[in-house]
Amino acid sequence: NRRAFLTLLDKGLSRAQRTQAPLAVLVVDLDHFKKINDTWGHQSGDDALRHFVRRAEQCLRREDVLGRQGGEEFAIFLPATDGAGAAKVAERLRVQVQAEPLQIDQRNMLVTVSIGVTLSTGDESAEAVMQRADEAMYLAKKRGRNRVEVQETSGAGKPPKPAPKWPLAHETRAQSAMYLIAPTAVNALVPACQTPTKPPPPSPPPQARPAGAR
Numbered sequence: 001n002r003r004a005f006l007t008l009l010d011k012g013l014s015r016a017q018r019t020q021a022p023l024a025v026l027v028v029d030l031d032h033f034k035k036i037n038d039t040w041g042h043q044s045g046d047d048a049l050r051h052f053v054r055r056a057e058q059c060l061r062r063e064d065v066l067g068r069q070g071g072e073e074f075a076i077f078l079p080a081t082d083g084a085g086a087a088k089v090a091e092r093l094r095v096q097v098q099a100e101p102l103q104i105d106q107r108n109m110l111v112t113v114s115i116g117v118t119l120s121t122g123d124e125s126a127e128a129v130m131q132r133a134d135e136a137m138y139l140a141k142k143r144g145r146n147r148v149e150v151q152e153t154s155g156a157g158k159p160p161k162p163a164p165k166w167p168l169a170h171e172t173r174a175q176s177a178m179y180l181i182a183p184t185a186v187n188a189l190v191p192a193c194q195t196p197t198k199p200p201p202p203s204p205p206p207q208a209r210p211a212g213a214r
Helices: 001-018 033-040 040-060 083-099 125-141 173-188
Strands: 024-032 065-071 072-079 102-104 107-109 113-119 148-151
Touching: 001 024, 001 065, 001 125, 024 033, 024 040, 024 083, 024 173, 033 065, 040 065, 040 072, 040 083, 040 102, 072 083, 072 125, 083 113, 083 125, 083 148, 113 125, 125 148
Parallel strands: 113 148
Antiparallel strands: 024 072, 024 113, 065 072, 102 107
């Protein structure tokens, strides 16, 4: 339930603050859930909730936490995940839920979700992070549903935290490799106006001594 989720989120925020690791929060709402109940019946509504949970479990890691907030609303927090990584997870989840309709009485029922994403600043309460993610979710609803919206953090004016030196969670192997070679790639970028340093001339070969010389 919501209280248990907030307790776990509080612990996750404390750990993220200690380790200076990012933590992202998603709030997910099933679109037109009342219409699903009214059209297909409450049993179908329950089936839609279970359908979403199964799709979510396919997108999340073992350390990610999913909790139902009430009705058709869920929340997820992703440890060691930055904003860009969380947005990718949210979009993957949205696409997967839409791509696999729920089968009811040999008919397909399309289920879609609206998702709000935010990133913890590391020094705020679980309720504050949840409120910001909730606002992003309602913005997704307002802008047409079946979409992902990212809400910027409220820590304006604070210096950004240094980027972690390990590949972030939810990156593909190719993305991780690109992250690891980034410093080398940056060092290879030489401004066009910079004159390259010429290598020193080669040393002359040693001269042969005449026969009998000491």
